[in-house]
Amino acid sequence: MITYALIFAFACFGFGLLATLWRLLAGPTAADRILALDTMVINFIALLILYGIWRGTAIYFEASMLIAMVGFVSTVAFCRFILRGDIIE
Amino acid sequence: MVSGSGLLPVMVLLPFIGALVPGLMIRAGRNACATFTAVPTVLALVFLGVMAPGVLDGGTVTAKIDWLPALGLNANFMLDGLGLLFAGMILGMGLLITLYARFYLSGDDPMGQFYTYLLLFQGAMLGIVVSDNILLLLVFWELTSLSSFLLIGYWKHLPEGRQGARMALTVTGAGGLAMIAGMLILGNIAGSYDLSVILEHREAIQASEYYLPALILILLGAFTKSAQFPFHFWLPHAMAAPTPVSAYLHSATMVKAGIFLMARMWPVLAGTEEWFYIVSTVGLITMVIGALIALFKDDLKALLAFSTVSHLGLLTMLLGLGSKMAAVVAVFHILNHLTFKAALFMSAGIVDHETHTRDIKRLGGLASLMPVTALIAVVAALSMAGIPPLNGFMSKEMMLEEVAHTHWWGGEWPIIILATLGALLSVAYSFRFIGHTFFGPVRDDYPHHPHDPPVGMLLAPGFLAVLVVLIGLAPMTFAAPIVEAAGLAVTGSEPHVHLKLWHGVTPALFMSMVAVGGGAVLLWLHRPLDRIWLSTPRPEAKVMFDALMRRVVLGSRFITEVAHNGAISRYLAIFTVATILLGYAAFQGGGMPAPTRGLLPVPPLVGVGFVLLMVATAATVTMHRSRFRALILTSVVGLMVSAGFVYLSAPDLALTQISVDTVTVMLMLLALHFLPKETPRESPIGLHIRDGAIAIAAGVAVASLAYAFLLRDIDTISGYHLANSYKGGGGNNVVNVILVDFRGYDTYGEIIVLGIAGLTLYALMEALLNGPASRRLRNWTFPPDRSRDRHPLMMVVATRVMMPIAALVGVYIFLRGHNLPGGGFVAGLVISIALLMQYMASGFAWAQDRKRFEYHSMIGWGVVVAGLTGAGAWLAGQPFLTSAFGYFRIWPFEEFELATAALFDLGVFLTVLGAVMLMLYSLSRLARYAGETVNVDPMDYDPSRREVADSEQKDAR
Amino acid sequence: MELIVATSLGGLTAAGIYLVLRLRAFPVILGLTLLSYAVNVFVFATGRLTVGLPPVLNDDASAYTDPLPQALVLTAIVISFGMTAVLVLISLGAFLEAGDDRVNIKDETTGESDA
Amino acid sequence: MLKRLFPHPLLSVTLTIVWLMLVNKVTSGNLALGILLGIVIPVMTAPYWPNRPKLRAPLMAAEYALVVLWDIIVANIVVAGIVMFKRNADIHSQWVVVPLELTSPEAITVLAGTITMTPGTVSATLSADGGSLLVHCLHTDDPDGIRDDIKTRYERRLKEIFR
Amino acid sequence: MNHWIIAPVVLPAMVAPLIAYVMRHDIVLQRTASLLGAVLLTAVATGLFVLSADGSVHVYRLGDWPAPFGIVLVLDRLSALLILLTSVLGLIVLIHSVASGWDTRGRHFHALMQFQLMGICGAFLTGDAFNLFVLFEILLIASYGLTIHSGGKARLQSGLQYVIMNLAGSTLFLIALGTLYATTGTLNIADLSVKVREIPVEDAALVRVAAMLLMIVFAVKAALFPVQFWLPGTYANAPAPVAALFAIMTKVGAYAILRMHTIVFGPDAAAIGTLSQDWLMPAALITIAIGAFGVMGARRLMPLIAFAVLSSTGTLMLAVSAFTPYSAQAALYYLLHSTFAAAALFLFADLLLAKRRTGDLLKVAPATVQNGLLASLFFAGAIGIAGMPPLSGFLGKLLVLDALRVSDYTWLVWTVVLAGSLLTIVGFVRAGSLLFWKSTSADLAGPIEPEPEDEAPPVTKLGPLVVAPTMIMLAMLGLLTVFAGPVSRHMEATAGQLFDPSAYIGAVLEDQPDTKDLSAHGEAH
Amino acid sequence: MDQDMTLLSELLVSVFLIVGGIFGLVGSFGLLKLKQTMQRLHAPTKATTLGVGGALIASMLYFLMIEGSVSFHELLITLFLFLTAPITANFIAKTFMQGDVPENELPQTGREFGWAVYDDPPSEEDEEK
Ligand code: NA
């Protein structure tokens, strides 16, 4: 049962990746692209967690945690670049 | 073998050591300088005198010193008759020139330099003539080119001097290089570079298939040096040198080096058809052409220069004839030419010195004004013309005699006519030299009123003129011994020379008479002939040479600027194409074993990741002009690569890749702040296609390479690492144990790279702020539509909570790294990112003011801690970076592990943190220089201040 | 899977090379970034591909992936980070000094004819 | 002294708990390490958080958390419906201005965060003086109702908590 | 195990951070530490040279791990020689930098210099292919910092190109190493040698690719056609003392080819065959030609010198390309010569530029003070690099020509080398007569254009300390000439070791008495 | 009993997985479907975050109930995502406004100062007033 649920979840978030890619390419605004990248990262984290369940190992959680953190920082940096130019003025 | 072999190398060395003297002595005055310059020459002459008797008796002095035995280049010297003749000429003339130059050079000329160059040249010449190793000979040969370059260009303020020097060096240098090849071949045939060995291998050499190439290459050296046609043109231009130089180099010594070489090699190279036709033909042509040009030269020195060319041609021809007698005549004429030509040069120098002109058309009638000079010149010139009873007559007669018996290009007549013509022209220009300079009416328009120079200046030419007469009158006394000894050295058999003025009625006598008579007629007809000559178009060697040189320079420049055009994109394209082609060529040379692995299955999600990766990669390319977009797209690429690492069992890689990417993106954003935001469209479509083709080829190449090995298994050394990671390294995470232990040295290097990067960025930032870039920064304008909130409240508040948590995560990742994915590097990046979060929230400068650690010293400590941890192993007698670990228990805590590897990892951590922060610092300094202000408060506006302000106002009321 | 990895590598390399051959510093930097991804994957792949076998020792694992290439890639990643940082700032410096970020240099010097 | 050792006591506790969650194993050693880090890290980061926000009414905070959680779940379903099944033309998005009584940056941040996390609304920006909040509604025909909802449901509670 | 073996790496690696971080505000202290470090390094290098002179091979097992699993350092004649060369060169260049004040024209000069020395020494010592990459990166990144030391437009622009080129090179290096590991499963050079020889030619395609790619990588460092393009621009725009130190940088590439393509990919390895020399020789010849044309066509002094260095690199690689013990001997002798000759010229250029207000453009300018001194230094340097007697270049060139006598292309080789020499000589003569002879003639002196760049202020008089390093470099050429016999004998022995790698392999792989004790701890958990 | 427990836990885990998946899908679908940038901002910041939350809870339950190990990491990640999502959304909204929304299209702040994106914060003098 879990297997099927997992596959369903994989499919959902996998679709999420493709959707975010589309948005990232299509834009049209910088905000859209940043949003798409941010969402992609979150989808990726979800997939990573699902993969952890699939493999039955907790070894990928640090990666998820780290990605959550750097994903946030990148998004803010991209936004600040558009907003201010200098990200750490 | 005769005694005195120890003297020989010392004799060669003397001038070189002596070359130091003038520089030291010049402060003591010109006379002292000249005197002490003469000392080494005199000493060398004395040495030579000591060795001379033995050599004149047919002996040879040898000395052997090992120098570079691996090559067969040894400082082996040999003094035989030929060497003795030349050494005597070089040293004797050297002494005379030293004397003459003392008076010739003016007070403005740097005399010390002159004597230094002179002695260097003398030493080099001396080396050539006593070398018993052809490689050693080459060394001295090239040295003469160099030192003569300095001498010719001595008057560097004269453009002719500079050009002449360069031309001489170019031509003789080129010949010298050809000769190197020739000598190497010769040595290769003979099996040794020792001359004495080579001289014993005549048959082997002449039978070798490499004989002709060797001969041509060596002759190129000799012909260029001795100004043989068609290389004769440099010699007249070298006349821009001071006259002592011309007298020394271009009459007595350097130009004779080529003649010497031909004489030296005569025993092994001469006697073949090739030798005969090449050498004698070149000699004859040179002799006639040189004499013809000499006749129409108005510059005294140019006239003498071309006469020298002509006489060198004569000598070459004689050596080329291949008969022993001709060779002996050549030797005799070398001596004679030296005496009269040097005297003539000196006389010309005196005339120049006194009248301030060398133009024969502005001279005449000097005999009465400077009688002594005139006497010397007349004697020498008559000798040159071959008028009895002077020495020139004798050797000319003997030459004509040899020629008369020679069968050349199908008969005797061609050579007889040409040789006679040469002699005839020789007579004409000799007569013209004295006739138009010293005789005729005294003029009143000399640039400077002449009279005989001081005695010092007359001594040297006078002495030579006396020799001219003495040899002419008593050849058996003054010339025969040395000519015999030298002839023996050249021909290998006792020549039994009988030098006498009267040979009876021979063909030579008739030829001689024709020459003298014809010469006189020519001189009588000179004026009309001169007009014809001047109106005849003829190739001007200097013009051609200059044009050639200019073409070479322009051609070189063209090649250089086409190849190295400063376009790195083309360099890289070439690099890539070359790599692909060479890689493919290498691949073709070997086979491939059969695959041993199947393909792993591809789950659909991996397919999705693949699509993302490829699309993002492709989009990075197609959208690269919008730099920001491209940057976002590369983030996707990075994310997908990390995903791949996760999927393919490399969590450590994923962690590292993703954190490094983040920091890299930050740096790029910081830089992009200043850089243009768009990449202009500037390369033509063809370039895109070319680059696209190269890129695709490279992609296919790399993909195929990877695919090839991915299907084939192999045993690797990492089994050991897996087996011993825990036992020997104390960690479960094998990757981390490899990093901090098995290959900790790599990691040590890697943190040093980071540390250097930090330093470099800092140094560059400082340099930019101190250079012109600072002006650009100072005038920086920011877009007016920037957002007005620099440090939004929400971000600041969120950071206050998240930053400590992120720091905690950093500590966690650091500590667990040894056993699970993580480690000092990732931890350092995590902490950096946490700090970066803070910097983004409240600004770098604000946060920087509150930092606890100096980033510089953090890098320093990191590198030092890692280094000291490694060096700590020395205390235990272990090699650098040997790790130690143990499990400890302290109540009330459970067992824990302590490992030196963790300390090493701490060094890594500190370096990474320090380097990243220093980089960010450097970039943010630039921004502040560009006018960003530093905020006082952590956030743009704290609304609670409004409340406080309100309440304060209330209180105030 | 092997085919996918190889193709990805090829794609990254091709894109990287194409960008490296552009005329401005920024795309060149992007190109080098892509190349460095490619090369990291390449070196990583020399340990051959395995799924779900990370090189962390534990009791129930019967096999591991090859840890050595991973360690090498880690070193390479760090080094290329340092290099990229230097490259970025040098290109910025060149831009600030020269006024544009062209990578190709036009030599403006003019020589003097011989004499 | 105590203030210097514990500049943010709540943070210290949080960090210790987070540490234990990270290491995933409650042992004496980990606890000691967690406490140590809980002390050291706030001390190190204290300069970046100069003031100490006043937190009162812990019960109210808990209540607030539950309310928000509930809102998140319920409203998410609503929004899912809008996103999935409403035609784009039928979605009426609006800007809503929420005047703020809160002045503590922390409180404002929590409010703005709450507004964003509860579906249907995103807090877009503050006014330059932090006195009002601009909110974007995905679909509403009653912007004033939304504003009042925010003020009564969240801001009132937050005013209690951050008094 | 002799711990001194790692001293050439650890010593500068410790001195550098101290200079950079502890002493960074005190230039006197920095200079003292840096010079002291260099002196100590030279002393250690001398000691190691003596140690290795008897032909013994010393292995240093880092972390006490057995080879091929850990990283080893290997000290043999070749590595000892090059470390000694590096340290001597480094010391002289440092003295020049201090005396000329270059070290104060930007930040962190001494630290970067020490790191640079560390990287170079490390590269010469390492017995591990991947570690060679790491040390290459160290010496490269330090060189990036040094190339752009004190900034300026031209320097940064050419520095950027230098960095890009080398990053491309490093990328290829990793691909090559990857391919090598993928086909042999090892990274240790001695082990690679063993493994490569086990590969039959019918399975050798990939390992051949690895060998070729590695050769290209090293060719980039050695500046060999068609990857030589970076050199002239970089050297011409680098600070002169840095350019002088870089004289050793191209040698690192030559060293790597000499090391890897004899011990690992030697002609005796069936898998490789003559692959290396087949491609190296034409590349070297073209490099010589390009360098010579560059000298002939140069408009500026610094590029002129740089192209001469390029040509001399080509000559060096030509000697390497024959892959015989004798040619290696010639190559090593020439290597010593060309290092000092190039360094001497760059240091000289610095002296001249300090005195010439018109920069290094080859055009007439007013005479400089001490024109005679500078002219003689230039003349000597030119003689040195062009390979004219009495300096060692001539002997080196003769050795190279002699060593290549056996090749099939002797004619071509000799023609190129000799014609290249001629162009170089003539080019230098042109430059010298413009710089020194024409400059003294007032009639030709053109108007003075000040340099656009903010270069260093002209020194009024060159003191003995400023001139000494250049003279010492030139004196080295003289010493190499005088002691050509003993030097070449040592080179012969060194080359012999390269072509009989059994001692090397034995020392690394077989002679491992007691490495790490692995019995202490239990199994993994 | 044991089997029931297992079934129950599997059911629970599956439910969370499916709910998480659905929300994730909604978020991504919204990103594709919605027409305006500000509208699109709604979907992922919330739905996707919630979707990840679902997956995380599923994971926690899975390891707790099926593997038998307690893992709080998921909780941490959830906490982190919920903490950062609003900030992210805020920044993206501002990015959009700065580039694509003129100030006059927005309602007034109702205060002396405009929206932070377009207006400078109160200065010292402003405060004095
Ligand atoms: Na604002």
Ligand code: NA
């Ligand atoms: Na909301």
